Amino acid sequence: TLRLICTTTAAQRKNVGASGPEKYTEAFIKKQIEEFNLGKRHLANMMGEDPETFTQEDIDRAIAYLFPSGLFDKQARPMMKHPTEVFPEQRKVQWGEDGRPFHFLFYTGKQSYYSLMHETYEKLLNVQKHQDQMIAQDLPLQKEKRNLAGSRWLTKIELEEMLLEKVSDDDYSRFIQLLEKLVALPCADIEEKYIQKFSKEVPVQLQKVVIEPLQYDERGVAFSTGEGKRKTARATAVVYDNGTGKVTVNGIDVLHYFPVLQDREQLLFPFQFLGRIGKHDMVCTVSGGGRSAQAGAIRLASARALSSFVTEKEVEFMRQAGLLTVDPRVKERKKPGQEGPRRKFTWKKR
Amino acid sequence: QLDHGRALHTAARGGLSSVSPQDVPAERPRAAFHTSESDPAKHTEQHEARLYNIPLEEVKAVFPHGLPHRFQQQIQTFNEARVMVRKPALELLACLKGSNFAHPAVRYVIYGERGTGKTMTLCHVVHYCSRQGWLVLHVPDAHLWVKNCKELLQSSYNKDRLDQPLQASVWLKNFKTSNERFLQEIKTQKKYMWGKRESTEEGRPLGEVVEQGLARARSASDAVGVVLRELKQQSHRGSFRLLVAVDGVNALWGRTTLRKEDKSPVSLEELTLVHNLRKMVMNDWSGGAIVTTLSQTGSLFKPSSAYTPQELLGKEGFDALDPFVPIPVPNYSPREFESCYGYYLERKWLQHEKAHTEDGKAELQFLSGSNPRQLDRLAGPL
Numbered sequence: 001t002l003r004l005i006c007t008t009t010a011a012q013r014k015n016v017g018a019s020g021p022e023k024y025t026e027a028f029i030k031k032q033i034e035e036f037n038l039g040k041r042h043l044a045n046m047m048g049e050d051p052e053t054f055t056q057e058d059i060d061r062a063i064a065y066l067f068p069s070g071l072f073d074k075q076a077r078p079m080m081k082h083p084t085e086v087f088p089e090q091r092k093v094q095w096g097e098d099g100r101p102f103h104f105l106f107y108t109g110k111q112s113y114y115s116l117m118h119e120t121y122e123k124l125l126n127v128q129k130h131q132d133q134m135i136a137q138d139l140p141l142q143k144e145k146r147n148l149a150g151s152r153w154l155t156k157i158e159l160e161e162m163l164l165e166k167v168s169d170d171d172y173s174r175f176i177q178l179l180e181k182l183v184a185l186p187c188a189d190i191e192e193k194y195i196q197k198f199s200k201e202v203p204v205q206l207q208k209v210v211i212e213p214l215q216y217d218e219r220g221v222a223f224s225t226g227e228g229k230r231k232t233a234r235a236t237a238v239v240y241d242n243g244t245g246k247v248t249v250n251g252i253d254v255l256h257y258f259p260v261l262q263d264r265e266q267l268l269f270p271f272q273f274l275g276r277i278g279k280h281d282m283v284c285t286v287s288g289g290g291r292s293a294q295a296g297a298i299r300l301a302s303a304r305a306l307s308s309f310v311t312e313k314e315v316e317f318m319r320q321a322g323l324l325t326v327d328p329r330v331k332e333r334k335k336p337g338q339e340g341p342r343r344k345f346t347w348k349k350r
Numbered sequence: 351q352l353d354h355g356r357a358l359h360t361a362a363r364g365g366l367s368s369v370s371p372q373d374v375p376a377e378r379p380r381a382a383f384h385t386s387e388s389d390p391a392k393h394t395e396q397h398e399a400r401l402y403n404i405p406l407e408e409v410k411a412v413f414p415h416g417l418p419h420r421f422q423q424q425i426q427t428f429n430e431a432r433v434m435v436r437k438p439a440l441e442l443l444a445c446l447k448g449s450n451f452a453h454p455a456v457r458y459v460i461y462g463e464r465g466t467g468k469t470m471t472l473c474h475v476v477h478y479c480s481r482q483g484w485l486v487l488h489v490p491d492a493h494l495w496v497k498n499c500k501e502l503l504q505s506s507y508n509k510d511r512l513d514q515p516l517q518a519s520v521w522l523k524n525f526k527t528s529n530e531r532f533l534q535e536i537k538t539q540k541k542y543m544w545g546k547r548e549s550t551e552e553g554r555p556l557g558e559v560v561e562q563g564l565a566r567a568r569s570a571s572d573a574v575g576v577v578l579r580e581l582k583q584q585s586h587r588g589s590f591r592l593l594v595a596v597d598g599v600n601a602l603w604g605r606t607t608l609r610k611e612d613k614s615p616v617s618l619e620e621l622t623l624v625h626n627l628r629k630m631v632m633n634d635w636s637g638g639a640i641v642t643t644l645s646q647t648g649s650l651f652k653p654s655s656a657y658t659p660q661e662l663l664g665k666e667g668f669d670a671l672d673p674f675v676p677i678p679v680p681n682y683s684p685r686e687f688e689s690c691y692g693y694y695l696e697r698k699w700l701q702h703e704k705a706h707t708e709d710g711k712a713e714l715q716f717l718s719g720s721n722p723r724q725l726d727r728l729a730g731p732l
Contacts, residue, residue: 245716255719256655261728264717277712 024087032083039080056081091164112163113171117178123191124182131187151199153179158200214308224308228300230327233289235297239305243281245271249298250285263295270303270323274310296327384693385435390443390478393435399685401432401693404477412480414524415490416597418469420726428697434686436467438679439474445675446475446639451591454633457671459599461644462679463657465723468643469597471679475641476595484591484638485532487581487630489521492601495623497650499608502616507572511622512610518570518623522563525577533557536584542576544569556580575626582630585637592638594630598649599642602628603667605651631671642671681720690722694729702732 040059044051047062059080067078094111095101105111154162156172167175179198182188188195214222222241229235247254247267258264271277282302286294303323307315318324332341339345385400387393393402409417409431417425425431442458449456460468480486495517505511526533536556543549544566550558556577563573585592596602602624608616618624631640644662646652656662659676682690691711694700704710718724 245712247716253719255721255724261717264719268713268716271716272709272713275709277709277716 024090026092029083029087032087036080036083043080089161089164110165110167110171112165113167113175116163117175120175120178120182120194123194124178124185127182127185127187127191130190131185134187152202154198154200159198222309224305226301226304226306228297228302228304228326230296230300231289231293231330233286233293233297235284235286235294235301237282237284237298237301237305239302239309240281240283241279241309243279245278245280247282248284258291258295260291263291266292266295266299267302269299270306270318273318273321273323274306274314276306276309280306280309299323300326384432389481390474391447391481393440393443395440397435398437398440399434399683399689401434401689404431404433406431408477410527412477412486412528413473413488414527415521416469416473416476416488416595420723421470424726428699432693433470433474433477434467434690435474436471436679436686438677439471442471442475442641442677443478446478449639451588451637454636455592455594455638455640457631457633457640457642457674458677459642459644459659459671459674460677460679461657461659461662463681463721464646464654465721466679466681467722468645468679470722471677472595472597472641472643476593479591479593479595480528482591484593485529485581485585487525487578487592487594488528489596489627490524491645492596492598492624492627493645493649495621495627496601496604496606496618497608502608502610503568505571505622506569507575507622510620511625512616512620513568513571513622515567515570518574519564519567522560522570522573522577526557526560526564532590533560536580536590538576538580539583544572571622575622578626578630582635585635588637590637592635594638594640594642596627596631596640596642598645599631599671600644600649600652600662600664600667602631603664603670604649607650628670642674682722682725683720687715687720687725690725700729700732705732 040054041051043059043062044054046066047058049058063078063080069077071077094103094106101107103111103115105114108114153176156167156169159172159175160167179195182191183195214224216222223238225236225238227234227236249257254264254267258267268277271280284298284301286298288294289297300323303318307318307324310318315324334341337345385397385402387397387402390402404412406425406429409425421431438460442460445456445458460471462468476486476488495514499514499517501515503513503515505513533556537553538550538556538559539552541549541552542559544562548562548566550562559573559576559580563570563577581592584590602618604618606616606618606621608621610616631642633640644657644659646654646657646662649662652662659671659674660668663671688711691714695706700706700710702710705714714725714728718728
């Protein structure tokens with residue numbers, strides 16, 4: 001199966017809260033909160049900080065310092081968080097002592113979903129009434145378009161977390177259709193606050209990429225540096241302008257250092273993508289890793305160096321082509337009881 | 351005899367010049383990197399970075415064994431032999447034209463990195479010399495004589511030495527093909543005994559010695575030695591010019607992978623062929639020139655990054671060959687690269703669509719690093 005790297009983590013998380021009836025009592029949660037606060041003060045004392053102004057970030061830093069862990073998965077490492085973040089929200093008991101349920105829609109089975117639908121429809125009717133009023137008064141209808149490009153609706157899992165009960169695909173699609181209908185009406189700005197509860201911003205990736213300015217050396221030739229890594233190899237590349245396409249690696253010509261065509265193709269890729277094959281010279285230093293890893297590291301370093309010679313749009317193209325991302329694949333750890341990271345010992349029947 | 355040789359060649363050239371007016375209208379569109387000048391004697395800087403054609407009959411006559419394997423395949427594919435005129439070759443030809451043949455023979459060592467065209471330069475010079483009517487002693491690859499030899503016989507001439515009948519007979523056959531007419535003209539100066547019964551009298555043509563060597567595999571190496579000695583002694587008389595062209599000369603001063611029957615390693619002094627060739631490469635004779643090439647690809651026990659004369663020849667070889675004229679052969683210059691690329695395009699060797707574009711050309715230049723061998727290997731699958 002393919003591992004999706006590009007979807008957000010929201011689509012991959014499972015929702016534990018809506019699975020079943022209460023597993024943690026209220027008293028239990030309260031005790032956990034008290035213990036957490038006490039532990040927070042103890043930790044602040046240990047670290048020598050002020051217990052009153054000890055924030056969650058300080059807690060995280062302290063725990064990472066006291067219990068260093070080399071595990072890759074951040075969620076497998078030791079952590080100390082507020083119990084409301086640790087224990088997922090559970091639905092409280094829905095009925096009173098006499099057995100009579102609190103909510104009027106309890107016997108529908110999906111009480112929070114139907115109440116939500118009722119609320120949204122109420123807002124819709126509200127907007128339509130307002131619209132009729134505006135037409136009656138001959139006032140112009142406002143037509144401000146919401147910024148649809150930067151926002152998205154809640155996913156099904158997020159909706160389930162909000163409502164604390166399971167939502168089926170059908171129900172989810174009906175809810176989204178209702179929301180779209182609400183937004184499509186001209187006077188929907190009145191209910192803007194309500195709609196914002198169900199929409200999320202999609203962050204733009206490019207703001208994370210930092211482009212360095214060009215530097216000029218003694219002769220007046222523009223150059224720029226970049227660093228890259230792949231597996232265990234670390235490389236630094238210096239790309240000079242007004243060149244002939246000569247590439248030197250660790251003081252050795254590229255033909256001698258990389259006799260294999262595949263490695264030289266990797267080096268060629270950033271230049272070929274930007275169409276600047278014969279225009280730049282490159283001098284790189286590389287250490288660690290193997291033949292392929294060093295080639296990949298130099299490729300990343302040269303792409304980063306080239307991004308200062310090039311417009312922002314082309315940098316965005318390079319990022320989408322995958323030239324500027326660090327390859328996260330490293331050698332997987334060998335597990336005990338197996339011969340390698342995945343290979344098991346030969347199975348013998350007897 | 352020299353005039354006789356020249357008359358033969360003018361006849362051939364006359365034949366060619368009658369062909370060239372027909373070729374000129376077809377050649378005009380591709381005049382940028384081709385040249386119709388088939389005679390290496392007339393090649394100047396003007397012809398640099400251009401390809402010239404060698405007619406196929408000449409190829410068979412002059413180069414029975416000298417061309418690199420890949421170039422031979424290219425000749426078969428394209429049905430013509432096109433050699434690029436490059437600066438090192440032009441330098442060598444200028445030196446040869448201006449050299450004084452009364453002085454001891456000058457030694458030229460062509461060196462360079464792997465795949466830059468040393469053997470092709472040597473072949474260019476050999477072609478020139480054979481056109482000029484010289485006697486060409488072309489050893490295609492001296493490394494073939496020091497490794498992978500199946501049979502080793504004890505020499506009858508000298509008890510310590512070992513013969514290599516197979517390699518010697520192969521070489522004699524090729525030598526006969528390339529220098530037919532000289533073999534009738536040159537006469538032996540001494541009487542040679544081949545074993546108890548056969549002998550060659552004084553004054554017999556050298557062709558008989560060669561026949562003897564070919565007929566009797568046992569005495570092939572001795573025949574080679576006799577031929578070399580005769581040529582050396584007679585070249586200073588001036589009746590003919592002698593060119594000794596050795597490819598992979600660093601094999602003569604390295605080590606061998608051969609072993610005797612008792613598994614003891616063979617040293618180079620014990621091989622007759624090597625011994626005789628070393629004497630040939632010494633510059634104690636006059637009336638010719640010695641052009642040699644260093645080669646790392648076939649060399650034994652040398653690191654792959656070594657390419658200078660010092661590294662490849664070792665101390666012994668360097669002292670033996672000193673003094674010599676070093677001729678470095680670099681990778682393709684941009685002009686040479688363009689003409690080679692243009693030639694491949696014109697012969698439709700590059701079939702990939704992108705290979706026809708400017709980007710494709712830049713890509714090929716980057717990936718091959720302007721190295722002729724890399725370019726050839728890259729262009730193969732395209």
